[in-house]
Amino acid sequence: MICQCTIDKAVAISGIGLHSGERINMTLRPAETGTGVVFHRLVGPQTVSIPARAENVVDTRLATVLGRGEVRISTVEHLLATLAAYGIDNLHIDIDGPEVPVMDGSAAPFASLIEAAGLRKLSKSRTYLAIRQPVTVSDGEKRVNIIPSRFFRMTYDIAFEHPCISLQQRSLKITAETFRRELASARTFGFLRDVERLKAIGLARGGSLDNAIVIDDEQILNPDGLRFPDEFVRHKILDAIGDLSLIGYPLLGHVRAYKAGHDINHQLVEKILANPHCWQLLEFPEEHLQEALRVPLPDFSPELALSRA
Ligand SMILES: [Zn+2]
Numbered sequence: 001m002i003c004q005c006t007i008d009k010a011v012a013i014s015g016i017g018l019h020s021g022e023r024i025n026m027t028l029r030p031a032e033t034g035t036g037v038v039f040h041r042l043v044g045p046q047t048v049s050i051p052a053r054a055e056n057v058v059d060t061r062l063a064t065v066l067g068r069g070e071v072r073i074s075t076v077e078h079l080l081a082t083l084a085a086y087g088i089d090n091l092h093i094d095i096d097g098p099e100v101p102v103m104d105g106s107a108a109p110f111a112s113l114i115e116a117a118g119l120r121k122l123s124k125s126r127t128y129l130a131i132r133q134p135v136t137v138s139d140g141e142k143r144v145n146i147i148p149s150r151f152f153r154m155t156y157d158i159a160f161e162h163p164c165i166s167l168q169q170r171s172l173k174i175t176a177e178t179f180r181r182e183l184a185s186a187r188t189f190g191f192l193r194d195v196e197r198l199k200a201i202g203l204a205r206g207g208s209l210d211n212a213i214v215i216d217d218e219q220i221l222n223p224d225g226l227r228f229p230d231e232f233v234r235h236k237i238l239d240a241i242g243d244l245s246l247i248g249y250p251l252l253g254h255v256r257a258y259k260a261g262h263d264i265n266h267q268l269v270e271k272i273l274a275n276p277h278c279w280q281l282l283e284f285p286e287e288h289l290q291e292a293l294r295v296p297l298p299d300f301s302p303e304l305a306l307s308r309a
Helices: 077-085 108-117 176-183 192-200 231-247 262-274 286-292 302-306
Strands: 003-007 011-016 023-030 037-043 046-051 057-059 065-068 071-073 091-095 119-125 128-131 135-139 142-147 152-160 166-173 189-191 213-215 251-258 279-282
Touching: 003 023, 011 108, 023 108, 037 071, 046 065, 046 071, 077 108, 077 176, 077 231, 135 262, 142 262, 152 231, 166 176, 166 231, 176 231, 189 192, 189 231, 192 213, 231 251, 231 262, 251 262
Parallel strands: 037 091, 128 251, 152 251, 189 213
Antiparallel strands: 003 119, 011 023, 023 091, 037 046, 057 065, 065 071, 128 279, 135 142, 142 251, 152 166
């Protein structure tokens, strides 16, 4: 059978928070079957536990933010994307600040951390959420939908009226290998005018060229340029993997997104959860995986995914 996973040993990482500018320490610890991914925010002598699930999302404007009462944990998406891609079902995350450290703006430091911890198979089987009927959310030009697929796949398009970005598209099957190779090191990005506006209202205090790609009206300001020519769309896929993982199960479906973001990704998760006739929970022995998932697939082509209709 395909077993649930956790990490093999506890690992720690520290870095500054993008918005608070504070130094934050985070420890990842192994967890038993059925735990899920749970943040434990240390606030003075108290610990507030917040499961990484859609019902605990309290803000999606600048980043995906989990909350319980007054306690917040912001910018969870890059860490959660890494856990989803590596197939980590159960994990305790101790954190002593209001946001996951931004590190270099990508998921590569988290991927290295998970590789250093190693994976541990647990004794219970994993439950997948398999999409059976398409679910779509749109908001103006923004659109994201998910259709049946035997794998977790993402096709993403972005369009910015900027000479360094313009149109970018990428489509790939999400596995630990493709994540590590194609997505993990893609950094978050922002426009200089937005960064200045955020700093003026006390946000993005930790933001710098060390943890984001920053663009002015004409060019990329980072002295070393980009890590991939299409680093922007790769990062958007990374964000979406993290946001969609808040559904609480590994997904089997093909996500197609156009100009999407944290808000609409979260709306898709809520719409999927609200429409249980569109999906099925599956648990099965490994050898039957392909058989169980032999769902009728629509003809797929990148052109089709591009259609804005
Ligand atoms: Zn991001």
